Amino acid sequence: xxxxxxxxxxxxxxxxxxxxxxxxxxxxxxxxxxxxxxxxxxxxxxxxxxxxxxxxxxxxxxxxxxxxxxxxxxxxxxxxxxxxxxxxxxxxxxxxxxxxxxxxxxxxxxxxxxxxxxxxxxxxxxxxxxxxxxxxxxxxxxxxxxxxxxxxxxxxxxxxxxxxxxxxxxxxxxxxxxxxxxxxxxxxxxxxxxxxxxxxxxxxxxxxxxxxxxxxxxxxxxxxxxxxxxxxxxxxxxxxxxxxxxxxxxxxxxxxxxxxxxxxxxxxxxxxxxxxxxxxxxxxxxxxxxxxxxxxxxxxxxxxxxxxxxxxxxxxxxxxxxxxxxxxxxxxxxxxxxxxxxxxxxxxxxxxxxxxxxxxxxxxxxxxxxxxxxxxxxxxxxxxxxxxxxxxxxxxxxxxxxxxxxxxxxxxxxxxxxxxxxxxxxxxxxxxxxxxxxxxxxxxxxxxxxxxxxxxxxxxxxx
Amino acid sequence: xxxxxxxxxxxxxxxxxxxxxxxxxxxxxxxxxxxxxxxxxxxxxxxxxxxxxxxxxxxxxxxxxxxxxxxxxxxxxxxxxxxxxxxxxxxxxxxxxxxxxxxxxxxxxxxxxxxxxxxxxxxxxxxxxxxxxxxxxxxxxxxxxxxxxxxxxxxxxxxxxxxxxxxxxxxxxxxxxxxxxxxxxxxxxxxxxxxxxxxxxxxxxxxxxxxxxxxxxxxxxxxxxxxxxxxxxxxxxxxxxxxxxxxxxxxxxxxxxxxxxxxxxxxxxxxxxxxxxxxxxxxxxxxxxxxxxxxxxxxxxxxxxxxxxxxxxxxxxxxxxxxxxxxxxxxxxxxxxx
Numbered sequence: 001x002x003x004x005x006x007x008x009x010x011x012x013x014x015x016x017x018x019x020x021x022x023x024x025x026x027x028x029x030x031x032x033x034x035x036x037x038x039x040x041x042x043x044x045x046x047x048x049x050x051x052x053x054x055x056x057x058x059x060x061x062x063x064x065x066x067x068x069x070x071x072x073x074x075x076x077x078x079x080x081x082x083x084x085x086x087x088x089x090x091x092x093x094x095x096x097x098x099x100x101x102x103x104x105x106x107x108x109x110x111x112x113x114x115x116x117x118x119x120x121x122x123x124x125x126x127x128x129x130x131x132x133x134x135x136x137x138x139x140x141x142x143x144x145x146x147x148x149x150x151x152x153x154x155x156x157x158x159x160x161x162x163x164x165x166x167x168x169x170x171x172x173x174x175x176x177x178x179x180x181x182x183x184x185x186x187x188x189x190x191x192x193x194x195x196x197x198x199x200x201x202x203x204x205x206x207x208x209x210x211x212x213x214x215x216x217x218x219x220x221x222x223x224x225x226x227x228x229x230x231x232x233x234x235x236x237x238x239x240x241x242x243x244x245x246x247x248x249x250x251x252x253x254x255x256x257x258x259x260x261x262x263x264x265x266x267x268x269x270x271x272x273x274x275x276x277x278x279x280x281x282x283x284x285x286x287x288x289x290x291x292x293x294x295x296x297x298x299x300x301x302x303x304x305x306x307x308x309x310x311x312x313x314x315x316x317x318x319x320x321x322x323x324x325x326x327x328x329x330x331x332x333x334x335x336x337x338x339x340x341x342x343x344x345x346x347x348x349x350x351x352x353x354x355x356x357x358x359x360x361x362x363x364x365x366x367x368x369x370x371x372x373x374x375x376x377x378x379x380x381x382x383x384x385x386x387x388x389x390x391x392x393x394x395x396x397x398x399x400x401x402x403x404x405x406x407x408x409x410x411x412x413x414x415x416x417x418x419x420x421x422x423x424x425x426x427x428x429x430x431x432x433x434x435x436x437x438x439x440x441x442x443x444x445x446x447x448x449x450x451x452x453x454x455x456x457x458x459x460x461x462x463x
Numbered sequence: 464x465x466x467x468x469x470x471x472x473x474x475x476x477x478x479x480x481x482x483x484x485x486x487x488x489x490x491x492x493x494x495x496x497x498x499x500x501x502x503x504x505x506x507x508x509x510x511x512x513x514x515x516x517x518x519x520x521x522x523x524x525x526x527x528x529x530x531x532x533x534x535x536x537x538x539x540x541x542x543x544x545x546x547x548x549x550x551x552x553x554x555x556x557x558x559x560x561x562x563x564x565x566x567x568x569x570x571x572x573x574x575x576x577x578x579x580x581x582x583x584x585x586x587x588x589x590x591x592x593x594x595x596x597x598x599x600x601x602x603x604x605x606x607x608x609x610x611x612x613x614x615x616x617x618x619x620x621x622x623x624x625x626x627x628x629x630x631x632x633x634x635x636x637x638x639x640x641x642x643x644x645x646x647x648x649x650x651x652x653x654x655x656x657x658x659x660x661x662x663x664x665x666x667x668x669x670x671x672x673x674x675x676x677x678x679x680x681x682x683x684x685x686x687x688x689x690x691x692x693x694x695x696x697x698x699x700x701x702x703x704x705x706x707x708x709x710x711x712x713x714x715x716x717x718x719x720x721x722x723x724x725x726x727x728x729x730x731x732x733x734x735x736x737x738x739x740x741x742x743x744x745x746x747x748x749x750x751x752x753x754x755x756x757x758x759x760x761x762x763x764x765x766x767x768x769x770x771x772x773x774x775x776x777x778x779x780x781x782x783x784x785x786x787x788x789x790x791x792x793x794x795x796x797x798x799x800x801x
Contacts, residue, residue, distance in 0.1 A: 063564045064506045064580040069517055069559035074529045080542025081549055087542075088607070091535020092759040099525075099763050103770040106521045111774070111781045114514030122784045165535070167756040398543040400609050409550050416554060420561060427568040 009406040010082040010397050013413060015379070018073055019372055024068030026371050029143055029188065030195025031061045032136035039129050053214050056436035060428065062117050065109075067424055071417070082406060086386050086396035093159050093166045093174055097149040105142035109135050116144075140188065145185055151180035151386050154378065155248045160389070178248050182241035183378075189237055190374065193230045193334060194367025199223040200337075201364025202432055204357040212435045215378070217351055218361075224341035224350065231335040238331065238374075239294075245381075246295055249388055251313070252306040252381030255320035257291050259305050266291035266303040270325075274317040279307060315383040323376035330370040337363060365428050467761075468754040471533035472743060474767055478529050480732050482522035483591075484635070484725050489516045491636020492630060493559055493584025495655060496577060503791045504648040505577065511643040511789035513563055518778055519561070532763045536607055536753040537743045544602045544609045545594055545616050552590035559583025585629065592628025597623030599735060600677050601746045621674055625664030631728060634659040638721035641712075643789045656712050656720055664705055667731055671698075674738055676747055681738045694737065701730045 035058055042050035076098070080087050115123060115131040120377040123131070158173025159166045168174055200223035206216035214394040246253045254260075258272045258281050268290030272281040296303065306314050335357055344353045382388055489512040499505045513518075530538040542549060558579045566576035597616035604610055637659055640652035675682035685694060704726045711719035741749045754760060 043588055055679055063568070066561055066564040070519070070557040073520065073524060073556060075543060076524050077549055077553055079531065080538045083545050084539035084543045084609070087531060088535050088539035091531050091538060092755045095528070095532035095755065096763045096766070099528045100766050102521065102525045102528045103774065106524060107774040107778070110518035110521045111777045113517055114781055115784055118514045119784055165756065167761070168758040171758070171762050293539065365657050401543050401546055402613060405546055405613055412554065414559060420557070423561070423565055427565060430568060
């Protein structure tokens, strides 16, 4: 087999486009929830700081949402262009799940996003708040369906293979397949955690530079509360998700642990260089018994090893092993930040502790890294299968599409997405450097409607 | 199962028609962008579609997703067959879609994003027309899989339909601009609509002549015996709508030109559907051979029956919130540093 055949190119292309895409929903799912909170606080208290916060973060939301829309559209067609066999065979199961996502989530988000962004002067404050809520609900519904579809590929259930195609016997079993509830909770929490880090990071940047202080303090405080709750919750959910994976996809867990032999008293490797060819690790630094303790809650617990299956049925161990460590390491760093924030708050120095603010700034993008690392664990860990244990990745690609076509589009995606990402970061940093638009009392006295939005909608001249 | 297959085909048809009409006018606005009288007109034009473009484009995901839902086999044949035009369309839609946000944030690079909006809209429209032509002319299938090459889609016919759709979207865009603007911009849109309307009619005539020549089955569908009589309302209505279109532009109606253009699209679409029936992919894949298993079709249809009416209701509501003339101020086009 040539080193760069159609299969590996199609995998690289999908890995790249889906990784690029997930960055944006990760932020918009969480940010939509924070926007609901900001607007609710404003409507209830009438304190304009909440409105200023809303108006600032909704700009970042809009910019990010647009990126999510265009990169998501690509995926819905890429299934067919590069993975036509997968589409034909699993379409009867996964098609309706994706169809329900479009019907119940995408239309809802798109329908009310316009009102959320431009509707300030067109609808009343209550209706505007409703639009924000519906967009936020839409993002969660979207996560529900797409994670159900992804989870079905990890832990297929409720369908049987008839005449070369999957046929669904039980839709509830398909939707609520064994890994779905944990994956949904783990990913939704990842979104909110990532968003909390972005909010505390940008707010800490303002606090350090002494600008936009009033707004930054509010957001920093809210973000730190969120971190304190979400970081430990995410560690618990991750642990439960891992135990679920151990039950249903033991080889994925074996790769995460870098564990080759099925054994009791299995150690946890803090560091290792897994070598798939020799079926062993180099340079292990390990905690004895720890893997058995984590996975089986007993030192004598027997933990599955990669050698249980043939080499061609093992996932690529190195990527899974290291992605897992990046994710877990960052997760504990987020917990540390949350605890530090709580300690500083208790001491009454939440807005003054320089080290805390610096760590918050440094961790601004870290949630995205952790989320991507988590997806690498679960997706690369599923290999060599598209439908775990049932359909191999090599049998999923489009038979007639040439490696040259996939290579060409892959290069184009790299260039175009690279440029887009640069533009996104440029305009994002422009928004951040400019900061929230202040809302002075004078302004609100002169123009009462200014309360309702500095980013006014389409003005009808007749009005 | 045959009835289910036909209803499934109808749902896909409606989703694609909704997409063509709705995203058609905002792609058309993009196609007309560089020809607008001035930057203020461009601001007004982009503002007129900014609150609704995202919803419009969602119908394209429903069309693609719907094909995977109801006809996974057809989806898995069509996309590899149309690999290059589909990818080109997706890249174009990316450039066009990000323009809404980036152009709004841009200061010195507005002109760059104007270009991105134009080329993105133009290429997306052209490729959608090419896809239409490539589908109508037929796809080579063996053993439920695509069996042709990477460039089978590229023919004079598909280029003709590509040009036709560009002009058609341009017409939808121009008549939308007539409806949403006033003064100089509206005057310019009137002139554009007349030119594009002429182009659309020529393209429709050319496609109507060429389509029956593609396959004897299509000619038979239209011209054999009583069919000629039953199907005669389609060309006659098209003619009546064409007259209405030009009359309404000349008499300075504001909404009627847009509605007539939509009518022309619906009739053109109906004509193509009649030529293709009962194939989901001509010449040899009828809907009942490609339809998904019963359990999937029923489940999805329940979803469509329950959710789609709600989608339509709040889409109409979202449009009604932004009724009336668009303005160059506010919205996306408001450059805060200028």
